[in-house]
Amino acid sequence: MKNVDSKSHVRGESIYLDDIPLLQGTLFACVYDSPVAHGKLKSVDTTEAENCDGVVRIVTAKDLVGENEIGGILPDEPLFADEEVHFQGMPVALVLAETEEQARHAARKITAEIEPLEIVTDPRVACLKNDLIVPPKHFILGDAANAFKNCEYVFAGRADVNGQEHLYIETQGAYSIPTEQGGMKVYSSTQGPTAVQRCVARVTALPMHQIEVDVTRLGGGFGGKEDQANAWAAMCAVGTQLTKRPVKYALHRMEDMRMTGKRHPYSADYKIGLDKDLKIVAYEVVFYQNAGASADLSPPVLERTLFHCTNAYFIPNVTATAYSCRTNLPPNTAFRGFGGPQGMFVIESAIAHAAEKLNVSASEIQRKNLINNGDEFPYGQKAISEALTTWTQADEKFDFAKIQKVANEFNRNNKFVKKGVAVQPICFGISFTKTPMNQARSLVHVYTDGSVAVSTGAVEMGQGVNTKIAQVASTIFSLPIERVKVHTTNTLRIANTSPTAASAAADLNGKATQIACETILQRLKEVAAPLVEAETSDDVSIENGFVFRNGESTNLDWLVLVNEAHFNRVSLSEHAHYATPGINFDWGIAKGHPFAYHVYGTAVLGVTVDCIRGIYTVDFVKACHDFGSSMNTSVDYGQIEGGIVQGIGWLTMEEVFYDENGKLRSNALSTYKIPDIYSVPKEIEILPLETEKENPAIFNSKAVGEPPLMYGIGAYFAIREAVKAFNSEHSPAFDAPFTPEKVLLNLYSETMKQMKAGK
């Protein structure tokens, strides 16, 4: 079934923040942000800006009625800098003006006196200074220190993986409107309407019931709007509070890139120990997370790095430590995979390192160590594993050995073009690791014309969650999907929502919708039973718009039944609640059963490297993917293809670059390259895993939002193989992304050394 939004998207009729018609009197906002990454804020001069045309007001920290604080997890993030600036791009003042141009013009006239302080951009440096966001976290399974003593082979090294710009097509933004009695309505491009509501309440000192947050849809979020949409909504709300006028702020691309955080870069030290049969016996890893200037979501992102530090492998002895390090960069944040992919990159680097030294293929080590049913993850949960099944089915269908053979043959026959191949298993846990967040509500109304309206806490951001929710209602009521409309995400209709994140939105909100629809359906069956002379409501069913008695159609149709119920004063509405059963986690012992289930898969990737220029193409990505049983293959395949391309981009061409002053140099699309149509894999082939297993996902259809991104990790290792095919003596550092520049430097590592030595 097609995405319910496809028609209005193609016609340009879907409503994003910037499409909301503006009310008369709307003011426009623009931020003045810190030009330096760290310093004492001595004074801010707004005089010239105040005298600019159209300027109505300039807001700084001292004007706030409520708290100058937006940190959701830790109170370490002021909305406007007051005493210090902590990163370049940190908001200092907000201009409110009659037009957007006037606001931007005036913002450029503001100046600040800032006394420079030391700038730290490297997480290892921050860690040495003990500048940590939270105390270090540990996962321990077995006894790694002892197990290393009995290993046949032990290898240690370092792996670095950089950040990633979200580059949602729709930039961050918000629009706030005053309502009666001092309240306000805030439209926000956010994954977390409740987070925005809480944040607005905090900075305005209004109670939450005075604040309505509404989200139509997002032009992409990818985690970047889970927490970081709050600031702009808070600024607009403060503007509305102070001026009693509507205030809009939609960031320009360069403002967005400069002022918002990205995927966390990580640096890590690993040590891996294997026995003579290539079984991984012990693994020790220390992660240094580059958190940026404040906590934001760094602590839970750090935790998920630990949760996924052994990827799809079973390792009996693991000691994993993770430091969240405070640096003078914009606060880094959630990004598809939420720290998991970074953890996986490091174990894959360790395996590649071992394979290189032992002169075996990495896939041999990977294959031998896949997690089996009943094996324990380092956090205590026992696996219900599809790791080996997806591997075997992918291998049977795509023939890894043959793919490798073709590449080897090609490499023998070509001197300046080389092919590389990598196999990439994935394993990703579904549920928020913070157990209380795994709850959702759905409000379902059946109207007297028989049509159905659904509201949930899920935010549509292109991932198709609204389509899946509409499918749930249409399936349970047995109505055509056109009879169901999923409405905006609104905090008055659905309260206390978890953000749309952790790939869990369809499960949580879909299940709540299922419960609501089933409750209404049961009432309708009870109304129908006497009308069709059925003994009990159990003998009644509703199929394709008609009431059935004991499996046989009657004349009673949906519309008549709905009106009969209403006439008899039976409620046609339901507000249902769902909480994922059976999950828990205890950070006291760092053990538990945090995930409702895991998603598995195995991909094989092939690349071709041009060894004269250093450029490359991804020839194919072929994966056996664990959908459970997909409830919408067109939505799910779209998620897989998009996820793979985004993952490949992260590890290859996308390079976030801050200089030593903490200034973002990759600050526009001209200096930050994302995959375009020419650089996506020439072929993506998806083989759905064949399994009859039941799982706790909505309609057995496992979450698909984040896991496929991690297939992209294989692109890094495939390129590395191709580079080694050209420069066989060289062992490229594990330092992602593998940009064409870096590929070239590694292809000609000897020449580079000689040049450096001045030869």
Ligand code: MTE
């Ligand atoms: N797909 C699109 N098109 N746009 C997005 O912003 N976000 C991803 C993923 N797929 C995203 C996307 C992220 S980070 C998550 S957590 C999930 O979608 C969230 O949606 P779900 O829970 O409905 O899968």
Ligand code: MOS
């Ligand atoms: Mo996704 S990173 O959990 O928003």
